[in-house]
Amino acid sequence: MGDSASxxxxxSRNFFSTIKFRYIRHIxxxxxxILVLYAAANYSLxxxxxxxxxxxxxxxxxxxxxxxxxxxxxLGAAMLAAGMAFGxxxxxxxxxxxxxxxxxxxxxxxxxxxEASRYVKYAILIAGLIMPVLxxxxxxxxxxxxxxxxxxxxPIWESYDSLALGVVVFLVAVFFAVVTEKRAWCRHICPLxxxxxxPASKKAIGISVTEERCIRCLKCERSCTMGxxxxxxxxxxxxxxxxxxxxxCRDACPTxxxxxxxxx
Amino acid sequence: MPxxxxxxxxxxxxxxxxxxxxxxxSIMGASLARxxxxxxxxxxxxxxxxxxxxxxxxxxxRCIPACPNSALRLQGLDxxxxxxxxxxxxxxxxxxxxxVNGCENCIRACPTKVLQPISLEGLSxxxxxxxxxxxxxxxxxxxxxxxxxxxxxxxxKEICPVEGAITTxxxxxxxxxxxxxxxxxxxxxxxxxGACENACPxxxxxxxxxSKGAKRxxxxx
Numbered sequence: 402m403g404d405s406a407s408x409x410x411x412x413s414r415n416f417f418s419t420i421k422f423r424y425i426r427h428i429x430x431x432x433x434x435i436l437v438l439y440a441a442a443n444y445s446l447x448x449x450x451x452x453x454x455x456x457x458x459x460x461x462x463x464x465x466x467x468x469x470x471x472x473x474x475x476l477g478a479a480m481l482a483a484g485m486a487f488g489x490x491x492x493x494x495x496x497x498x499x500x501x502x503x504x505x506x507x508x509x510x511x512x513x514x515x516e517a518s519r520y521v522k523y524a525i526l527i528a529g530l531i532m533p534v535l536x537x538x539x540x541x542x543x544x545x546x547x548x549x550x551x552x553x554x555x556p557i558w559e560s561y562d563s564l565a566l567g568v569v570v571f572l573v574a575v576f577f578a579v580v581t582e583k584r585a586w587c588r589h590i591c592p593l594x595x596x597x598x599x600p601a602s603k604k605a606i607g608i609s610v611t612e613e614r615c616i617r618c619l620k621c622e623r624s625c626t627m628g629x630x631x632x633x634x635x636x637x638x639x640x641x642x643x644x645x646x647x648x649x650c651r652d653a654c655p656t657x658x659x660x661x662x663x664x665x
Numbered sequence: 666m667p668x669x670x671x672x673x674x675x676x677x678x679x680x681x682x683x684x685x686x687x688x689x690x691s692i693m694g695a696s697l698a699r700x701x702x703x704x705x706x707x708x709x710x711x712x713x714x715x716x717x718x719x720x721x722x723x724x725x726x727r728c729i730p731a732c733p734n735s736a737l738r739l740q741g742l743d744x745x746x747x748x749x750x751x752x753x754x755x756x757x758x759x760x761x762x763x764x765v766n767g768c769e770n771c772i773r774a775c776p777t778k779v780l781q782p783i784s785l786e787g788l789s790x791x792x793x794x795x796x797x798x799x800x801x802x803x804x805x806x807x808x809x810x811x812x813x814x815x816x817x818x819x820x821x822k823e824i825c826p827v828e829g830a831i832t833t834x835x836x837x838x839x840x841x842x843x844x845x846x847x848x849x850x851x852x853x854x855x856x857x858x859g860a861c862e863n864a865c866p867x868x869x870x871x872x873x874x875x876s877k878g879a880k881r882x883x884x885x886x
Contacts, residue, residue: 527687
């Protein structure tokens with residue numbers, strides 16, 4: 402992106418611009434998904450970190466007064482600090498439930514969900530932070546994206562009599578994405594995405610559009626995983642803190658007009 | 666627009682609805698949680714104390730397929746919302762084989778360490794309950810075959826992996842009924858693995874394992 406000022410409206414083609422980030426991203430996501438689903442009783446620290454960095458595990462636990470898990474709180478704070486740098490990049494590049502949605506809602510382009518329903522995840526987050534104080538118990542783990550997948554597949558491996566709600570939550574997540582729009586769970590429900598988009602409003606790396614190069618083809622709008630790009634209106638991201646930095650817009654852009662930039 | 670958040674576009678009405686909905690849900694949930702609090706259920710081995718368990722258990726269900734003996738189940742709503750999707754040892758489906766061979770698959774599968782590693786090194790069978798104590802077995806003498814029917818049955822004692830957890834009484838007299846040996850459960854030695862309940866042939870089970878007397882550990886990273 403460094404030569405954007407001098408390049409002008411001409412279409413620059415260098416090696417960097419030909420890389421499709423989608424493949425790199427899906428390879429990373431697939432490896433993490435395999436690790437999360439890996440069924441043998443082998444649970445070394447790197448994959449355990451996925452749960453440890455979840456601030457929605459340690460913060461409600463501390464609020465409820467049950468246990469102040471200092472290492473988890475520190476890792477959760479590190480996750481929020483990373484949100485200051487990359488925003489919701491965790492959702493786009495690591496989260497296994499996000500990957501499943503990427504796979505199941507592949508061809509979907511247009512969304513018909515009301516925009517205001519994106520606030521639902523903030524309501525869930527607020528409830529999940531007030532409830533531990535009021536009643537001393539936590540419920541956000543029901544929808545923690547790392548837990549939804551193994552919980553749904555456990556009964557299939559072993560037995561069906563504990564099937565119950567674990568599978569239901571997973572199926573809701575997947576079918577929601579299939580019938581409504583891409584990443585519907587991440588857009589409307591996931592409280593981890595909600596808490597990550599708080600530091601993401603001040604993030605260091607974000608998507609921006611170079612006005613001179615943009616030909617208004619709207620390919621980025623259609624490709625956007627989170628459905629937040631608005632080219633006709635404000636030539637940028639309408640809900641910038643929701644951006645998961647999946648770089649689908651950069652892959653789709655024919656003129657390299659849109660991409661990640663370091664913000665001052 | 667750099668730095669634009671959902672809250673920039675939010676109207677006052679939407680803000681009040683979001684915060685209000687969160688608050689209302691939490692107050693409703695809080696009252697539900699109070700009414701649904703129960704005694705702790707039988708947990709997998711190495712479980713941390715119940716408060717920490719309920720708040721740090723990720724409800725991921727990883728321990729369920731990890732168990733080689735199919736002893737664990739995720740709970741539904743039958744024990745309240747707090748227990749929803751947390752693991753439970755169900756002896757009628759399978760029993761914990763940790764006292765038999767030191768299996769700790771569920772402990773290693775747990776991503777948030779609400780199941781803490783237990784070292785059983787150097788403990789003889791009847792000392793296991795000093796470190797591993799999930800619960801206690803007890804017998805209902807109205808159902809138990811040797812007690813109620815005066816017929817021989819020691820299925821629980823035969824399968825019990827802990828030496829001295831189940832002893833017998835009777836069997837020394839003469840004549841019909843007098844010669845039946847009856848199982849006696851020793852609460853201090855029992856580890857609560859559930860093997861006896863699993864083996865008990867009656868329905869409903871005469872031998873049941875409850876979480877009474879369980880030793881729970883402190884949470885450590």
